[in-house]
Amino acid sequence: MSRFPVRKQKHKLFLLLLFSVTLLFIIIGFLISLKWGQAAISWRVLFEAITFQGQTKEHLYIQTLRMPRTIMAFIIGCHMALAGLLTQLITRNPIASPHVFGINAGASLSVVIGLIMFSHFTLTASIYFAFLGAVLGAFLVFSLAGIQQKQPIQLALAGIAVHFLLSSLTEGLIIMNEQSTDSMMFWLVGAVDQASWLEIQTILPWSAIGVTVLLLMLPSFRLLLLNDDVAVGLGQRILFVKLCGMLVVILLAGSAVATCGPIGFIGLIVPHIARSLAGNRLSLLVPFTGLLGGMLLVYADFFSRFIAYPYESPVGILTAIIGGPFFIYLARKKGASLA
Structure with a gap:
């Protein structure tokens, strides 16, 4: 009997170490993203820029370009990772994500239509258009496969087709x-790379709304870990919970796509990594997934700067290079359960 408290204590220490190391890597990622790029920046200038103690061109370069870019990368990474985690919970599909399931594609189509139709198309308008497109993508997928518990292969094929x-x-x-x-x-x-403080101010309210709803409904989202029949037998409204979950996915993924485009595979990769490290307890899995998603996109954006140096490359190229093989690996590994 004494083994269980010891094992539990070791698990708590592991989780504390895990979150501490993740936060340390996030801080390191922020620093290297602010320091290195097309222009060489010294550590002294970097410190002065972060603490807003200087007004030289170098200080303004960091404060107006690199700083909002890095913060935006972290926010978008959190959005995509959390949206991917919820999509996998709702569909019980290990290869589900807003990108694979047509939600990002619907948001992209709607934003492109808005850009073509209106000469003065603001970011706020593009976010609303992205929400409509994301709803369209989700509606098409679940119209083909149904929102009730289905074989995962049905949702996967419907999502890829859409x-x-x-x-x-x-x-x-x-x-x-x-x-x-x-x-x-x-x-x-x-x-x-084109992120600005104005774009951060525009997306932050949607971040707050999405994350707040996610945290408030966390006890209900635990039902998604159960079989639908079991949840219904316990008197729970599983359909309502799934619809609320999809609403959060649309808020997070739609606002991210409208701001920075459909950056793929973050929502697919990160939940699996987070689950393998933190386990299935949602109270730990959700914040860890968000932190891990933000960290991964910060590092991906940093390394993408050097793909065609000194020219900029979209970060989506690097996430696709990483995510493509990972998607194939998951499809092969989970093939038996999807058949």
Whole structure:
């Protein structure tokens, strides 16, 4: 009997170490992202810029370009990772994510339509358009596969089909509007290099709303770990819980896509890594997934700067390079359960 308290204590120490190491890597990621890039910055200038003690060109470069870019990368990474975790919980599908399930593609299509239709298309308007597109993508997927508990292969096939359909429509619209093709294609791959403080201020309320709803409904979302029949037998409204979960996914993924484009595979990769390290306890898994997603995108954005140095490369290229093989690995590993 004495083994259990010891094991529990070791588990608590491991989790404390895990979160501490993650926070340390986040701080390191922020620092290297602020220091290195196209312009060489000394540690002294970096410290002065972070503490707002100088007004030279170097200080302003960090404060107005690199700092909002790094913060935005962290926010978008959190959004995508948490949206991916919820999508996997709702569908019980290990290869589910907003990117794979057509939600990002629907948001992208809607934003591109808005950019083509309106000459003065603000970020706030693009976020609302992205919400509508994300709802369209989710509606199409669940119309094909159903929102009740199904074989995961049905949702996977429906999601991939909707993703390619909406992505094809988006690319067709871009081709027919060649005057804005370059900027749209760069955004469509997914990039955070154009982030500004104004964009951060615009997306933060949606971050707050999405995360708040997620945390408030965390006890209800634990039902998603159960079989639908068991949850219904316990008198729970599982359909309502799933719809609320999809609302949070649309808020997080839609606002992220509208701001920085459909950065793929963060929502697929991070929940699996977080689950393997922190376990399935949602009170720990949710915050750890958010932190891990933000950290991963900060580092991905940093390394993407050197793919075609000294020119900028969209961070979506690097996440696709990492996520593509990971998706194939998951599909092969989980093939038996998806058959």
